[in-house]
Amino acid sequence: MSDVQPGRSSDARARAARTKRDRTRRALLDAADALFATRGWNRTRIEDIATAAEVSAATAYNHFPSKHALIGHAYASLVAPLIEQAEADRTSGRPVVDALKDQVRALTRTSRRHRGLTTAFWFGVQDYMATRAGGPPDPDDEGDPRTIAPIPGTVIGLIEDGQASGELHPFPPAPEIGGIVINILLIRAVNRPHEPPEQTAELLLSVMFGVLKPELLAEAPRGERPFLGGR
Secondary structure, three states, rough: OOOOOHHHHHHHHHHHHHHHHHHHHHHHHHHHHHHHHHHOOOOOOHHHHHHOOOHHHHHHHHOOOHHHHHHHHHHHHHHHHHHHHHHHHHHHOOOOHHHHHHHHHHHHHHHHHHHHHHHHHHHHHHHHHHHHHOOOOOOOOOOOHHHHHOOOHHHHHHHHHHHOOOOOOOOOOOOHHHEEEHHHHHHHHHOOOOOOOOHHHHHHHHHHHHHOOOHHHHHOOOOOOOOOOOO
């Protein structure tokens, strides 16, 4: 007669099933990262990713209902640490200008380091918007890559804090200027593959602070570039 209690046996099976599911999901995300980065958005199918992950297409669709959702989750792992850092900076009361400078520079480095995946993500977002007739991200839409990997969230909260405290000009609203900055970042990652990340970051910071805190540019000595490098 077995000494294993029914409840414990059921818990063990549940843990094993959860572990297997987590491993399958991780394998799919790793395969998606590699294939999207090397083959691009249009030439990568979920079926290809399933094959690379050594699972069936049905299993892949069970984890990710669409290719749009899959590219979102693949890119979300790059965005999450930056959002966590932004929240930590907000909680600690770090000066908003310094926090925003670091966020934009980190975003630029990340987009360049993972340019293939960034390009695929950009085209995936454009494809999703075309099929949904545009419109802003819907927080309740679990298939929208913009909701799954909310890149503007790395800067929007910080901008909102700066506008609320008076450190930054109140217009444009944080979601608008945050979206503009991220769109420029992604477009340049796609169209200017050899541009140094420091140069891209300098442009983005100049655009952002040019409207939110123009005195940073106006007060710089003539000919000086206040956002060049790590300044």
